[in-house]
Amino acid sequence: MSSAPGQAYYRITVKREGEGIDRPAGVVSTYLHDFVQVGSILEVGSPAGDFVLDQRSDTPVVLISGGVGLTPMISMLETIISAQPEREVTYIHAAINGSLHAMKDRVADLAQSYSSLRSYVCYESPGEEDKYNRSGYIDLSWLQEIADVNSEFYFCGPTPFMKVIYKALKEWRVPDDRIHFEFFGPAGSLEE
Numbered sequence: 001m002s003s004a005p006g007q008a009y010y011r012i013t014v015k016r017e018g019e020g021i022d023r024p025a026g027v028v029s030t031y032l033h034d035f036v037q038v039g040s041i042l043e044v045g046s047p048a049g050d051f052v053l054d055q056r057s058d059t060p061v062v063l064i065s066g067g068v069g070l071t072p073m074i075s076m077l078e079t080i081i082s083a084q085p086e087r088e089v090t091y092i093h094a095a096i097n098g099s100l101h102a103m104k105d106r107v108a109d110l111a112q113s114y115s116s117l118r119s120y121v122c123y124e125s126p127g128e129e130d131k132y133n134r135s136g137y138i139d140l141s142w143l144q145e146i147a148d149v150n151s152e153f154y155f156c157g158p159t160p161f162m163k164v165i166y167k168a169l170k171e172w173r174v175p176d177d178r179i180h181f182e183f184f185g186p187a188g189s190l191e192e
């Protein structure tokens with residue numbers, strides 16, 4: 001789910017899990033990409049879960065995503081912009097490079113229109129034409145430069161990415177009740 005709640009529609013954003021050298025193509029994601037079209041009818045479950053933005057607070061928010069983990073972050077970003085447009089939000093996305101950066105234009109448009117939104121991009125291996133703020137990986141010293149420690153932190157992405165972010169936030173002494181995350185695979189521990 002990548003849209004804000006309360007709309008007349010839901011938007012989903014799906015990464016195609018294509019075939020690799022040692023793995024077959026993902027069944028559902030390739031079906032959605034290859035066969036489902038506008039007008040297709042699918043039987044789906046309703047959205048559920050507890051990884052949701054706390055809208056009772058107006059504390060600054062930092063949204064950090066890696067790869068496909070951006071979907072709940074985009075949903076939260078759109079929620080803040082429609083329901084709390086004055087609330088400060090720092091959106092940080094990590095991707096391999098610009099060709100694998102989903103919803104780049106959408107976030108750039110929002111950042112142009114809302115002065116309360118600051119958006120940062122980190123590419124692991126940027127291409128020659130790519131525009132980004134940092135190459136390599138997100139680390140604590142960069143987070144300290146661009147984010148306010150007194151924020152609510154939300155993050156989602158591959159487990160190794162989440163471990164790095166969690167460790168950085170703990171080192172920065174962000175209290176547990178301001179750290180929120182979701183696994184995009186089997187839930188596990190982020191502690192070393």
Ligand SMILES: Cc1cc2nc3c(=O)[nH]c(=O)nc-3n(C[C@H](O)[C@H](O)[C@H](O)COP(=O)(O)OP(=O)(O)OC[C@H]3O[C@@H](n4cnc5c(N)ncnc54)[C@H](O)[C@@H]3O)c2cc1C
Pocket residue numbers: 001013014015016017018019020022023024025026027028029030068071072182183184185186
């Ligand atoms: C809470 C939550 C939210 C999520 N939200 C999103 C989202 O918004 N967007 C999104 O794109 N994804 C999201 N994901 C991840 C998504 O669920 C998976 O990418 C998706 O389920 C893949 O489904 P699939 O049927 O395409 O692949 P599957 O067929 O289930 O395969 C999954 C992976 O396992 C590999 N695999 C399968 N069989 C084998 C085998 N025999 N040997 C080796 N490897 C194998 C496949 O190559 C593939 O990479 C979310 C996950 C969770 C838990």
